[in-house]
Amino acid sequence: MQKKLSASLKNFSALRIGGLADTVYFPETMAELTELLDEQPARPVVGGCTNVFFGDLPELICTKYLNKINEISSGLEAECGALLEKLFDFAAGVPATVGGGVIMNFGAFGFELKDFLRSAQVWQGGAIKILPVTELRLGYRSADFAGIVLSAVFEKKQLEKKNEYLKLRQEKMPWGQPNIGSIFKNPAGLSAGKLIEDAGLKGYKYKDLQVAEKHANIVVNNGAASARDLLALIAQIRQTVRERTNILLETEARYLGQIENGAGR
Numbered sequence: 373m374q375k376k377l378s379a380s381l382k383n384f385s386a387l388r389i390g391g392l393a394d395t396v397y398f399p400e401t402m403a404e405l406t407e408l409l410d411e412q413p414a415r416p417v418v419g420g421c422t423n424v425f426f427g428d429l430p431e432l433i434c435t436k437y438l439n440k441i442n443e444i445s446s447g448l449e450a451e452c453g454a455l456l457e458k459l460f461d462f463a464a465g466v467p468a469t470v471g472g473g474v475i476m477n478f479g480a481f482g483f484e485l486k487d488f489l490r491s492a493q494v495w496q497g498g499a500i501k502i503l504p505v506t507e508l509r510l511g512y513r514s515a516d517f518a519g520i521v522l523s524a525v526f527e528k529k530q531l532e533k534k535n536e537y538l539k540l541r542q543e544k545m546p547w548g549q550p551n552i553g554s555i556f557k558n559p560a561g562l563s564a565g566k567l568i569e570d571a572g573l574k575g576y577k578y579k580d581l582q583v584a585e586k587h588a589n590i591v592v593n594n595g596a597a598s599a600r601d602l603l604a605l606i607a608q609i610r611q612t613v614r615e616r617t618n619i620l621l622e623t624e625a626r627y628l629g630q631i632e633n634g635a636g637r
């Protein structure tokens with residue numbers, strides 16, 4: 373198994389925000405992954421890091437080498453580190469993985485992963501179980517089960533509109549600038565981006581961070597932003613929107629780490 377010591381997590385997050393990890397593990401077999409979890413269940417697991425930003429961490433497990441996809445009688449079985457865009461056109465252009473996709477119930481263009489998912493193999497407190505999709509309790513950018521996704525079985529692939537969806541994404545998003553997609557979830561029936569824009573924050577700059585001109589629910593890193601900066605900006609946006617509308621935005625982006633050492637350089 374590959375390991376990186378004193379690794380800068382900045383290079384992992386798609387937003388290029390991260391402190392230091394003492395050790396990042398890159399398991400190359402499922403047995404290596406489950407051994408790491410059996411040994412220390414609290415080790416955080418990431419896939420494509422397209423929805424996370426980091427502070428400092430003692431340890432991290434990255435699943436990118438667990439990426440096999442096999443055709444089986446009931447559909448397709450994909451390991452947790454397999455890229456979603458190899459299976460689904462609605463993820464085209466986003467280097468997100470099956471594990472992170474299940475945890476977030478990745479969705480776009482009217483589709484959600486749960487529309488295609490049959491079951492997931494999950495590590496739960498030392499046991500390996502197969503949970504049917506109903507037991508994963510997937511909702512809007514959420515899953516409600518304890519455990520680490522080892523692999524998932526999907527009914528079928530859908531790749532027909534890859535180019536069309538990629539083009540739409542490129543038009544809608546600050547393409548090519550470091551970002552992790554939507555920072556906030558849309559409140560029921562409303563658009564978080566519109567609420568942020570109406571609060572006058574589109575294009576707002578805080579240190580090296582900027583609320584994207586193209587999409588107010590996306591924040592881009594113009595250089596050397598830290599986790600501390602992003603947490604502060606998130607708090608500012610939530611407060612401004614709340615004062616104006618009485619709506620408290622819920623974050624979709626995930627923060628992993630501790631801030632103690634001024635991390636996130």
Ligand SMILES: Cc1cc2nc3c(=O)[nH]c(=O)nc-3n(C[C@H](O)[C@H](O)[C@H](O)COP(=O)(O)OP(=O)(O)OC[C@H]3O[C@@H](n4cnc5c(N)ncnc54)[C@H](O)[C@@H]3O)c2cc1C
Pocket residue numbers: 386416417418419420421422423424435452465466467468469470471472473474475476477478479480513519520521522545551552553554626
């Ligand atoms: C350019 C861009 C466009 C995006 N567009 C969309 C979009 O259209 N729709 C959408 O829903 N999201 C979008 N996102 C956000 C992101 O891609 C999704 O949230 C995606 O599901 C995250 O997958 P990941 O593998 O990168 O997960 P990570 O960012 O690595 O992790 C996300 C969360 O899942 C956990 N996790 C990761 N792997 C596992 C595992 N195997 N078992 C248990 N927990 C795990 C992590 O600990 C973390 O809490 C976009 C992001 C970017 C950068």
